[in-house]
Every structure is written in structure tokens, then in C-alpha cells.
Amino acid sequence: MVSIGVDVMGSEKGLKEAVKGCVKASQKRDIHVVMVGREDEIKEILRKYPKRILKKAKFDIVNATEVIEMTDEPFSAARRKKDSSIMVALDLLKNGEIQGFFSPGNTGAVVISSVLKLGRLDKVSKPALVTVIPSIYGFRTFLDVGASIDLEPRDYLLFAIFGKVFVENVLRKYKVRIGLLNIGEEDYKGPEVLRKARELLKEKLGEEFVGNVEGYQLFLGNVDVVVTDGFTGNVVLKSSEAASKALSSLMKQEITAKWYGFIVGGLMKIALKGFRKKTDVSEYGAATLLGVNGNVFIGHGASSAKSIKSGIVYAAKLSQVNLNQKIDKILSGMGEI
Incomplete structure (x- = not known):
């Protein structure tokens, strides 16, 4: 079972669309989704789902009280909003509670937050x-x-x-x-x-x-x-x-x-x-961030529920490949670059 954390607060399409994509992805065999965001708002949306659908879904919710908006300046937002859905999800990834992180949110904020939280690979600037x-x-x-x-x-x-x-x-x-x-x-x-x-x-x-x-x-x-x-x-x-x-x-x-x-x-x-x-x-539902110590994937800001589902499935697949680990091994075997 691969566990993928999802920033459900960042999508331009809104929380409802993000939750819908998460529920669909979590019905896939061997995928467990951790929705990271404002717990009360997520649960309010889930209350409208039929029990038969939720019964098939494999997900958890982790509360995050802050949101990094698309309009936020990435560096200052990453520094200032410590309890954002992006930062909380990256904490889960760093601590090994999830194997990969997918966000359809602010690209710059995800990149900067990933570098701050996870660190870069050796030799990578x-x-x-x-x-x-x-x-x-x-x-x-x-x-x-x-x-x-x-x-x-x-x-x-x-x-x-x-x-x-x-x-x-x-x-x-x-x-x-x-x-x-x-x-x-x-x-x-x-x-x-x-x-x-x-x-x-x-x-x-x-x-x-x-x-x-x-x-x-x-x-x-x-x-x-x-x-x-x-x-x-x-x-x-x-x-x-x-x-x-x-x-x-x-x-x-x-x-x-x-x-x-x-x-x-x-x-x-x-x-x-x-x-x-x-x-x-x-099939390749997200851009993959390479050069950091973890599996991070970024979707389009205007991702539909279908695209978010595709991004999560893709993230689950590549999180098992561990591309950054393979890159790190290659770089460690090289001399001065």
C-alpha cells in the first residue's frame, strides 16, 4: 500500500474538486490517500458522499489551518505559513508517514517548501x-x-x-x-x-x-x-x-x-x-520534482477532479520508483562536477 499526501487546499478549482479527486484515487487498489487541509471543511464535503463510495475509499485527513494561495509570494508564504497544507504534508513526508506528496497548488511555494523541509541532494544546488x-x-x-x-x-x-x-x-x-x-x-x-x-x-x-x-x-x-x-x-x-x-x-x-x-x-x-x-x-499526471530528498509531485493549478486523481495515481507509481534516491546514488559515484 502506497500512502500519498495531497494538498487539497491549493487547487484553483476549489476544495470540493480536490476532495472528489482524492476519493476517486483512494478507491484504487494499493493507494491510500492522506488529505491535508482544513479538517472541518473536508469533512463537511465528505458528509454528502454516499456511504457505499466512502466504504471503498482508503483515506485519512490531517488538519492544516493555513493555506498558501496562488497569489502568495512563494518564499515569504513558505516561511510565514508554518501550518499550511503544503508544509504539514511535507512534514509527513519527511517523517516517513507518507511515501509521496502531490499538490495542485502554488508551484513556487511547493518547490521552496520542499527544499526547506526535505533538503537538496548532495551536489545539487x-x-x-x-x-x-x-x-x-x-x-x-x-x-x-x-x-x-x-x-x-x-x-x-x-x-x-x-x-x-x-x-x-x-x-x-x-x-x-x-x-x-x-x-x-x-x-x-x-x-x-x-x-x-x-x-x-x-x-x-x-x-x-x-x-x-x-x-x-x-x-x-x-x-x-x-x-x-x-x-x-x-x-x-x-x-x-x-x-x-x-x-x-x-x-x-x-x-x-x-x-x-x-x-x-x-x-x-x-x-x-x-x-x-x-x-x-x-498517464503522466504531474510534474516530478527532482533534486530533493523525497517524492514530490506538482499538478496543474486548474486541475479537475479527474486530473487530481490521475496525479495521485502517478505519484503513487513513481513514489515506488524513488527517482531521487537513484539520482543521489549516481551523483555520489561521480567525481567533482
Whole structure:
């Protein structure tokens, strides 16, 4: 049985949606959910659930009186709100009462709180958030998507190692191709820190490092890991999500505007079944925080109950893999970085 703590107070969709996702996830075999938040409010929502549903669910509630809002400045909130749902859940993780922590809340606050409570791995100066994105060659790993900015060359190397460990243990690929996101493939392109990072990755990773990759290669290039800083990664990720939604909406508008649209729509629904399978990242329901001493996962702030359930299930799966432990073992065997 894997026990996952959930910050139910952080979601933009509200407590009701978060509790719904927790209840659904806790009905899964071998998953126990610990809902962390204002106990009275959680219990009030649960009173409306049928007993037959609650009977199948495996969960506990741990009280936390404070909430770190999406609008809170992360560092000051982490320092000031000691009894927030994020901080209380991280205490449970640190003390071994849960195996993983999932939050759909304030990303910056979760990252900073995790570093403060759990600490960083040896040799790691900055953590990274890793996510999975679809491409014409299958799923690939992209990091950092929002944890750290102002990187040094060695941080890019560490992130590349994080990505390699993720690909090998989650995507199950063993000949890993690693690229550094830049404005061009040429060696001289990009700011000085990226040029130095490129040389370091080439020296330390050898043939696994394919060099600089441009933005289009995220989706069209044959590369398994794409490394960047958290600011750039977050902008790219959110822009890609928005572009996907916009294209889908435009396609729907065009189809429904024609009298024969229902016929075309029906045919497309059949034809796109395979497409959905190749591009559906719901199995990877959260970004994974790598470089800290614990299993921490962050979902989208606007996560629905379905997405929260998916994030918890994903967290339970990866908490058994213990990626940070594997990374720590690799780093301990390396010399000076």
C-alpha cells in the first residue's frame, strides 16, 4: 500500500474538486490517500458522499489551518505559513508517514517548501521539475518547467542526469539522447552560460549528448531529454498547451460551421483514436520534482477532479520508483562536477 499526501487546499478549482479527486484515487487498489487541509471543511464535503463510495475509499485527513494561495509570494508564504497544507504534508513526508506528496497548488511555494523541509541532494544546488510531452517519436522528457532560474553550467549537467534517470526508469528507454534547448544548433549560438553548458555536457555525457536543439525539435526532433532553465521551460510548456487548445478549438469551429460537419466529425472521431493514444499524457499526471530528498509531485493549478486523481495515481507509481534516491546514488559515484 502506497500512502500519498495531497494538498487539497491549493487547487484553483476549489476544495470540493480536490476532495472528489482524492476519493476517486483512494478507491484504487494499493493507494491510500492522506488529505491535508482544513479538517472541518473536508469533512463537511465528505458528509454528502454516499456511504457505499466512502466504504471503498482508503483515506485519512490531517488538519492544516493555513493555506498558501496562488497569489502568495512563494518564499515569504513558505516561511510565514508554518501550518499550511503544503508544509504539514511535507512534514509527513519527511517523517516517513507518507511515501509521496502531490499538490495542485502554488508551484513556487511547493518547490521552496520542499527544499526547506526535505533538503537538496548532495551536489545539487537547484532542483528541477520534469514533465513528459508527446512528439512524433513518442513521449519525451522536458525539464526544467518551473522550479529554478539563473542556472550555472553545472546545473544544466545535473538536469541532464535527472532527465536520463527519468527516461530510463519511467519511459523505459535505455539509449538516451539528450539535447540542450537553444536558439540554434551551432556551437556559438546562445548566451555564454549555454555555450559553457554545452561544452560541459559534451565532455561529461559523450555520445548521449546530441548538442543544441531548437524549439521545434521538442516535438519533431529525435531526442529523449530536452534541458533548459525553469523560466524558459515554463513559457514553452504553457505556450504549447495553449497552442494545442487553440488548434483543437479552431478545428471544432470549422467542422460545426458546415452542414455536413456531423458526418466529418464522426469520421474524425474514429480516425483520431490512434492520435489520442499517441498524444495523451494523462498517464503522466504531474510534474516530478527532482533534486530533493523525497517524492514530490506538482499538478496543474486548474486541475479537475479527474486530473487530481490521475496525479495521485502517478505519484503513487513513481513514489515506488524513488527517482531521487537513484539520482543521489549516481551523483555520489561521480567525481567533482
